[in-house]
Amino acid sequence: MTLQKAMEMGVATPVKLPIAKIVDEAKDIKTFFFTHLLKSEPGQFIMVILPKLGMRPMSISSDNGAEFGTTICGVGPLSNAMMEKKPGDIIGIRGPLGKPFSGRGNHVVLVGGGYGSGPMAFWAERAIARGMDSKKIHYIVGARTKELLLFEERMRRAKVNLHIATNDGSHGYKGFNIDLLRQVIEEAKHSGNPLDMIYTCGPELMEKAVFDVAVETGTDCEISMERYMKCGIGICGSCAVDPDGLLICVDGPCVNKETAAKITEFGAYHRDASGQKVYYKKG
Template structure:
């Protein structure tokens, strides 16, 4: 039996970056060993513990980008560099890619952060990445400046208010990229990756299915243990666990998740429609 350790270990925050008035990135000096698409459980003693996407990870540190939306993230935003946060993980299945691929990363809102990590790792393997983000407006865009510094990446932006990029959904951009690739004016798309609001991912799932393009989607569900025991994040009808068989699933698997794009469950297991 291999050594297992799933007890949070407190680590000081090395650095806090203010991204926007409501978004901060927390950097921890800790060898997490996460792959793009995996998540980490962060514990704030006396407050709560929550699963968070990993926005970047190398041998020395990992990053988590967080919007101050609930009691946990608001409490995180109150912290200073040097404060302790419990860490356990990494958990879940991440994104898959191979060298020299053409990737299209579809990020909705804060979904851009994990796709940044994917982009960093993919370009190292000689991949080309179309980094497609959608946000409410210019002030909500994340990670664009960091992505700009990477080679072999094209950035495409869509905003609800049209303050930057095209006005509308980022899925319109995906349609265009697919049309171009199909017509032969650009390279074949090997895989589309999506992270963001479920209705956006549902649309992406449909588009990729119609065009016969492979896709991987990060499906978020209420999680507790993170290691596949509590059953909180099991989805209908297959019963697979998003903390273990997910959160990243292939489009084939996503399309067999009957609740995908329809409903999810809360902390007591009750169903809520999207």
Template sequence: MRTIPSRIIAVRDEGKDRRTITVLNKEIAEKAQPGQFIMVWIPGVDEIPMGISHIGKEEIAFTVHRIGEATNALYNKKVNEYIGARGPYGKGFKEVDGNIIVIGGGTGTAPLIPLIKRLYEKEGNNVTVINGAKSIDEMVFKEELNELTKMGKIKYMPATEDGSLGYKGLATTLLEEVLNKMEKPDEIYACGPESMIKRVVEIALEKGIHVQALVERYMKCAIGICGSCTMDPIGIRVCVEGPVIPIETLARITELGVYKRDSSGRKTKI
């Protein structure tokens, strides 16, 4: 897929060091599905993968957390400046109807937003959203999710480790408490730190609940050639066989939440 020059039309702060950037890109917007990702080129800096946090008719958005050179450069982009974008890539979420739990951790909540909107638009679905972060300052999309709760679209349950918003503790601990009080959900969708995803998988296996998780890894090519996003021991390529991976596959990935690969391909502990 070709890299398309994309004009920035909106920038919104999402909390400390986090921003959602909206760009005009009709070609990607017409194809993108919840859970897929794009490769974003920051001219003169680098190209990095970004989950899609909004899919419009002619525009898409992604939420960036500045933690390095490329993300910092992207974070500082202004309205009417240009970035390059190619995609969408990867496998998105398979939609399941019924009683649904969506759990996000940190900036991982962002690419779940298009899925949440798709789910609550279907009549008869009951959608519970657990949104976890270390503190209220690091929680993304809290205002939007709270507004959806007021409108009766979803049930929103924020969780912060310091207790600054909602439940005090880990999102996965809140998930366990929710599951102990409710009828068995038809599906759990997750995205966030791998340690969180690993725990979600453990909980779901114990209770016999199906999970789809969006896994975020370092990527270079996005088309399955370079191998930088491969996960052991089954050799799954996150950019092609993922980034949305079902529980039956996640349960076979021994490195999940344990180690990842850096830009050189070297394994590093998470």
């Protein structure tokens, strides 16, 4: 995407929006709602802008046409500053940006981890609004403990098939959401109505495990990848991935199974603000 193209699409210039409301989701995780016609699709993101702190990409966790929400975890200077904001405070927003999930699939499973569960819940609600049977959607969410689980009640209201995993067994299945994914795939296969698509968003090592299961079981999948970004519109190159320089901000963040297989750094490392490789700690 060129700057001219971004300007034509109306996503190059930020808008100043007051925070309409804030919902505490879990420890250090909040959803910020804005009354604004964003016209986003599940999997897209926005750039959140704060004076003196710059801008950072944030996923869109809901958008009903009248208002949209972004779910943020306080992990850095800008996101921690957002944790201190109140309703009525003005925030700079650019977007929607990036390539969304395709929406393909007639019997799907959504695998979310941490605040990456937001785009998965958004996908479910949007698909149902467009006529998909909620019973054809499986929502798998995992967290270390019950207190860190996101959007359980929201997905109960949506009446999807809900599967919960906690590492410590404080709620739902004791273990990892990958274990539940294998179970859901196997049960669907034996029922005669196999899954035809997996969507995932969350920590990259979790996403890589989901991808590996998709390859192993021959199930199609799409993955929302996260990389350090400065511009969000394909100009700065900060989010380029090895080996071909794919730009996650415009060629992603949502990539299909074939594309993910070609990204050699996927599940191995990412780059920091200086461009240095930062390897993921496994185990």
